[in-house]
Amino acid sequence: MPEEEPRQKSLAMVVMSGDMDKLFGAFIIATGAAAMGMEVTMFFTFWGLRAIKKNVSTGKTLFGRMLGLMYGGDIMKANPSKFSFGGMGRWMFGKMMGNHNVSKLSELRDLAIDLGVNMYGCQMSMDVMEMPQESFIDGVKEPVGVGFFLLKAQDADIQLFI
Amino acid sequence: MSDETKIDLELDLKGLLCPLPMVKVSQNIGKVEVGGVIRAIATDPGAMADIPAWAKSTGNEVLQAEKVGGEFVFLVKRVK
Numbered sequence: 001m002p003e004e005e006p007r008q009k010s011l012a013m014v015v016m017s018g019d020m021d022k023l024f025g026a027f028i029i030a031t032g033a034a035a036m037g038m039e040v041t042m043f044f045t046f047w048g049l050r051a052i053k054k055n056v057s058t059g060k061t062l063f064g065r066m067l068g069l070m071y072g073g074d075i076m077k078a079n080p081s082k083f084s085f086g087g088m089g090r091w092m093f094g095k096m097m098g099n100h101n102v103s104k105l106s107e108l109r110d111l112a113i114d115l116g117v118n119m120y121g122c123q124m125s126m127d128v129m130e131m132p133q134e135s136f137i138d139g140v141k142e143p144v145g146v147g148f149f150l151l152k153a154q155d156a157d158i159q160l161f162i
Numbered sequence: 163m164s165d166e167t168k169i170d171l172e173l174d175l176k177g178l179l180c181p182l183p184m185v186k187v188s189q190n191i192g193k194v195e196v197g198g199v200i201r202a203i204a205t206d207p208g209a210m211a212d213i214p215a216w217a218k219s220t221g222n223e224v225l226q227a228e229k230v231g232g233e234f235v236f237l238v239k240r241v242k
Contacts (some may be wrong), residue, residue, distance in 0.1 A: 011217075032181040032212075035188035036219040101177050111185065 010039040012156035018047030027108040034115035045122035061111035064130030113139035170198035183209040
């Protein structure tokens with residue numbers, strides 16, 4: 001009897017957080033799922049957008065430029081959700097993780113792209129936060145909306161909100 | 163078992179932490195033919211759970227997962 005090829009499993013994830021610890025969780029799960037043969041969709045919205053941004057300044061309007069200054073940089077600027085201490089926490093966790101040979105956040109994200117993880121910016125947040133597609137790293141797909149995400153989530157075996 | 167199994171690819175995963183041992187196995191499994199075997203040596207204890215889970219999910223087979231001193235030695239067979 002011919003064995004039936006099982007359907008490819010899939011994971012759909014919203015990444016709303018820009019916190020270092022939560023981004024670690026998001027990218028570790030995404031890379032792991034891709035390695036396990038799953039189709040992975042990551043939908044980046046609001047604070048999560050910086051995780052796919054290049055280190056470029058953004059913003060057109062006064063508020064947009066202020067946000068670009070205050071929430072600027074790229075993924076390596078992400079602070080932990082606790083023990084932030086104005087950047088000290090980032091440095092400390094960076095040291096601790098380096099000592100334990102944990103990959104950098106940017107490396108994990110780039111690995112995720114290499115493994116074929118599908119990353120999308122949320123069009124509405126991009127407009128509000130004035131972060132255009134050109135400010136994102138290569139490999140991020142064209143922006144989508146919540147309808148697209150929900151379609152992916154409906155069909156997914158795992159749905160996560162981070 | 164390890165003495166008689168033919169190894170097609172050696173993988174050094176020492177020092178790597180989650181999720182990299184599993185990711186490296188998945189990135190390298192295509193380098194051996196179907197039926198071929200990878201020997202992977204990791205130091206992350208989490209790999210003892212993760213690599214068998216990876217194999218189950220991807221339809222491959224772990225012939226051996228063994229703690230040898232401070233290291234974890236896996237024989238992973240490509241099934242498809």
